Amino acid sequence: MNAGDGFPPGAREERRVYLRGTALAERFFHAKDEELSHADGWDVIFGDRFGRGVLNLDGVQHRACRKALLPLLGRAAASAHERRINDTLDRVMPTLPLGTPFDLHSFTTPLVFEIAAGAFAGLSPSEAHEMFELYNVLRIRDVELGTTDGDRDVRRIARARRRMRALLLTAVERLADVDGPVRRLRALPHPPPDEAIAGNIAILILAGYETTGYLTARLLWLLARHPAEQDAIRRESGDRMALPAERRESAPLLDESAPLLDAAASLLDKSAPLLDAAFAEAARLHPPLKYLPRRALTDLAFNGTRLPAGSEVFYAIGETQRDPDLFHEPHEFRPRRFRDGAHDRLAWTPFSAGRRVCAGIHLGTLGTKLITVRLLQELRLSAPPGPYIGDVCRNGATVEPESPLTVVFHQVHR
Numbered sequence: 081m082n083a084g085d086g087f088p089p090g091a092r093e094e095r096r097v098y099l100r101g102t103a104l105a106e107r108f109f110h111a112k113d114e115e116l117s118h119a120d121g122w123d124v125i126f127g128d129r130f131g132r133g134v135l136n137l138d139g140v141q142h143r144a145c146r147k148a149l150l151p152l153l154g155r156a157a158a159s160a161h162e163r164r165i166n167d168t169l170d171r172v173m174p175t176l177p178l179g180t181p182f183d184l185h186s187f188t189t190p191l192v193f194e195i196a197a198g199a200f201a202g203l204s205p206s207e208a209h210e211m212f213e214l215y216n217v218l219r220i221r222d223v224e225l226g227t228t229d230g231d232r233d234v235r236r237i238a239r240a241r242r243r244m245r246a247l248l249l250t251a252v253e254r255l256a257d258v259d260g261p262v263r264r265l266r267a268l269p270h271p272p273p274d275e276a277i278a279g280n281i282a283i284l285i286l287a288g289y290e291t292t293g294y295l296t297a298r299l300l301w302l303l304a305r306h307p308a309e310q311d312a313i314r315r316e317s318g319d320r321m322a323l324p325a326e327r328r329e330s331a332p333l334l335d336e337s338a339p340l341l342d343a344a345a346s347l348l349d350k351s352a353p354l355l356d357a358a359f360a361e362a363a364r365l366h367p368p369l370k371y372l373p374r375r376a377l378t379d380l381a382f383n384g385t386r387l388p389a390g391s392e393v394f395y396a397i398g399e400t401q402r403d404p405d406l407f408h409e410p411h412e413f414r415p416r417r418f419r420d421g422a423h424d425r426l427a428w429t430p431f432s433a434g435r436r437v438c439a440g441i442h443l444g445t446l447g448t449k450l451i452t453v454r455l456l457q458e459l460r461l462s463a464p465p466g467p468y469i470g471d472v473c474r475n476g477a478t479v480e481p482e483s484p485l486t487v488v489f490h491q492v493h494r
């Protein structure tokens with residue numbers, strides 16, 4: 081870097097920069113991988129524990145994998161996914177307890193994991209359960225080397241990584257003849273090795289379950305705290321759920337004409353506007369990814385904000401979506417705001433935006449909405465009195481509730 085280039089002394093050393101607001105978003109979401117690396121950014125969050133896949137690849141490899149995998153995640157895949165979700169719910173819903181406090185997040189997360197592991201790795205419910213536990217071990221952070229606990233964690237993580245690798249390679253073998261990630265990736269002009277295919281499967285499951293599981297829990301919890309909104313959505317969705325299964329599948333919860341866009345408008349579902357608005361509002365208040373991690377590979381300047389090469393760069397979705405200049409009463413749950421008026425295009429980006437917008441936006445939206453309406457059809461949710469439960473972000477990207485998202489289920493009386 082030359083003297084007089086505007087960087088303060090010492091700024092070339094690696095540093096962490098947080099970007100907020102729509103003015104910077106435009107430039108952030110349209111940066112090239114050669115400017116802001118996803119691979120290096122996500123390495124800060126989960127290192128090499130989950131392997132590489134479409135989320136944490138850059139450049140040519142990323143483009144090839146994304147193109148190969150998108151058809152499995154798009155609208156065409158929605159009805160198979162809807163069937164899988166319904167079958168899983170048929171099995172687990174009768175086990176939900178009535179009348180006692182119940183943590184939504186510890187229910188929805190393994191549930192969505194099982195669905196994702198079945199869809200992308202062909203795992204049975206018991207195999208999925210084992211893999212879920214392995215993911216939890218692989219997420220352990222802040223290991224203090226040289227202490228008894230730290231050394232035990234290192235051994236647990238190493239064992240979990242070996243077992244995870246074995247399960248994923250078995251999945252690669254098992255799925256060789258099925259239309260899924262393995263066949264799609266092997267059909268590329270330069271097919272990745274099995275290890276990389278396994279990494280892609282791991283990333284698909286990871287990207288899908290934590291986000292959808294968390295957002296579903298948040299939406300249901302918010303509706304438990306807002307009974308009028310809950311009743312209105314139950315009435316709205318009742319008509320659809322009363323349809324026979326085949327008709328329900330031909331009237332999916334997702335607007336079939338919606339392209340993979342980057343604004344809330346693309347997810348509008350004309351047949352369920354109240355559910356749609358509550359979904360958008362839950363994702364505004366509680367985006368599962370609070371920050372998007374990148375690393376600047378070259379010196380950059382975004383609207384005057386300097387990003388020296390080597391910086392860790394985080395786009396703050398959560399703070400932007402609660403900016404009072406962008407949303408009136410930003411900390412309140414007001415689904416109507418998404419029905420009443422337009423908002424700045426990049427003010428709402430829970431699925432990211434631009435070229436690298438969430439590849440699973442359709443499945444994530446479908447999963448969250450479907451689990452919500454199925455539960456609301458059979459159960460009324462109430463929230464025990466208590467303060468608002470916020471989030472913690474332990475890894476610099478995803479969030480989890482700071483304490484259990486407790487609700488009580490009651491039978492719906494018609």
Ligand code: HEM
Nearest residue numbers: 134135284287288291292430431432436438439440443444
């Ligand atoms: C409500 C649910 C979901 C939310 C809020 C969400 C959010 C996001 C966000 C913010 C990103 C961008 C990450 C970044 O820029 O670094 C992303 C990427 C991605 N998501 Fe999702 N996601 C959800 C569900 C899913 C599902 C169900 C899948 C499917 C398996 C999925 C697969 C992916 C993949 C593959 C990427 C990487 C895309 C790329 O880099 O080209 N997501 N998601």
